[in-house]
Amino acid sequence: MHASLRRVALGTAALSLVAVSAACGSADEADDKDSKGKKDGSLTIGLLLPENQTARYERFDKPLMEKKIKELAGDDTKILYSNAKQEASLQQQQADTMITKKVDALIVDAVDAKSISSSVKKADDRGIPVVAYDRLAEGPIKAYTSVDNPRVGKIQATSLLKALDEKGVKGKPQVVMMNGSVTDPNAKMYKDGAHSVLDGKVKVGKEYDTKEWKPENANANMKGALSALGKNNVDGVYSANDGMAGGIITALKGAGFSGSDIPPVTGQDAELNAVQRVLAGEQYMSVYKPYVPETSAAAEFAVALARGEKLDKIATSKTDSESEKGVPSKIVTPLPLTQDDVKKYVGKAGFFSQKEICTAKFQDACDKAGIK
Template identity: 80%
Template sequence: MHAALRGIALGTITLSLALSTAACGSADQADGKDSDKSKKGPLTIGLLLPENQTARYERFDKPLMVKKIKELAGKDTKVLYANAKQDANLQQQQVETMITKKVDALIVDAVDAKSISSSVKKADDSNIPVVAYDRLAEGPIKAYTSVDNPRVGRIQAQSLLDELGDKADKGKIVMMNGSVTDPNAKMYKDGAHSVLDGKVKIGKEYDTKEWKPENANENMKGAISSLGKKNIVGVYSANDGMAGGIITALKRAGFDKDKLPPVTGQDAELNAVQRILAGSQFMSVYKPYVPETSAAAEFAVALARGESLDKIASSKTDSQSEKGVPTKIVTPLPLTKDDIKKYVGKSGFFTAKEICTADFKKACTEAGIK
């Protein structure tokens, strides 16, 4: 691994997620009304995930969280689950349902971090503590866990620069950022710009509506038309789903499938892992799901029982509406073809059987995956 990338992957986490000084109250102070909670029996925990286009949520996040919650709170604990399918209004209705069912705590990965705030407030008013998972939701949340999001952007950008080498100044790159409704997208974007700015020419840059691959595909078609095929040397894609749409656009524009410009990604989705092995996608970012889902489960169970979060949280985060939210941040890691072998079969990653289907047997063999 390149020295600069190694420094990103292994360096000490320095995270500043203070999004605003105009906060409406302290999470520590808000916890006061929950301090009389002392439920020791079986719990009911609500879990709301944002979409199912990205395979990780159903494949890893949900089962890992359910397993950890039951380990912590007992097999009799119920986990009520719903997926918003990228619909912010539907997710607000799902919060209402969880309130009606009187869950003891609620874990929410927000579709729209701002619009969910009123729903979080309703849950809080009903004495239901809310854990913001993966995205920092607005409103009186009681805990937050995610990966080091600026670092994700830096890893992606440094990987792209390393791969481009002396080609970096011989053309232009396209930046395909995520949705403006997702606060993480801005952090990925800012992290990437901190590495790329001044080192490569950014020909076109997009904020991709709803993270959808089809929208990234259309954006990429526009970029190719505007910049010219020969002038594009690389593509910064903020996640794997969009990378798939981008790669389809590149191939249909006449790029040789064996000489595609390097395309980044994030989430280590199965399709992306296979594309990396086959050479059509350059890299992704592996976010260890076990520590992130475990932290969410630990926060939810502790809050449901009125217990301290001090042993779970490693830092505090400020949002636009809340100050001092107990936080646990997980370190992301780069995933290139050379890295895949070491993760195969581990919890939170895919098995060799899942990866090495008929179309990818040869690529798996070449990568040492059996």
């Protein structure tokens, strides 16, 4: 063969070999991406929780979820955890860090359901399935678990009406509605559920969407409502959660209310301070959300997705978000928590012990409620 022709042939063969190698590399990369959810060995699961002002996340959600993940995937499972401290931009950074670390699945309780969508998409592009926990995040999430959020609002509103009736309020009661943050899709569901019960039965004197769910913002809003309506014209307060209820009750006490004179205030999350306020008669009720089934579902979804397994044995329903349709879901039933209910939950997983609740300040209230 002519030397120049031989060089061309060799060059062509070399290029062909490079092309084959590149094709194999692409296939390998695709296989790696596809097998991301089919891992049989040890797993790394990312967990992003939204804030630490509400005690439940560090006290219950995190340890319960970690325990369940290791039960399902083994003690060698790595769990990478970050708390966003109510900052959406920080949570996006935390998510991006976990994506860079190539976690096998990511559980996200979003600070802001919409802003987290870019991180959810980035994870999905890298073959990392995302489980939306407690709040329905936007973007290509693969599973979702929460409580029945409209039912939460209905429980709160029904309890408020009962409390107003017990107080013997005449005519149409005037209430203040302290809803949660507009960045949280759950807040709208609580609000809609509450309105479905309250509308036509009470007069809503003032209504607020409380920025970032912060107790200090609820406190400021309540002071504004008292100033606008007059202290004697507030019969009750719908508060979407316990943290805000604390700020609201502080404002009511500052206006001169005390003890049984405090207008009935609702709540949610069964936080320790709220449980104590309920026992003491300062807060009328809270909502107990069974954390064990909710955290267990998130763990089950994450491990199954990381291993490429089907979710039909975990999911009990499907949920539509603004960006996704038919997301496999598990929804947990919330329960009311009044003075009469506290005793039956004491010491159970996801609730507080008698020692934690019945400090010296609240011992008389505990004795009265039969908590020993």
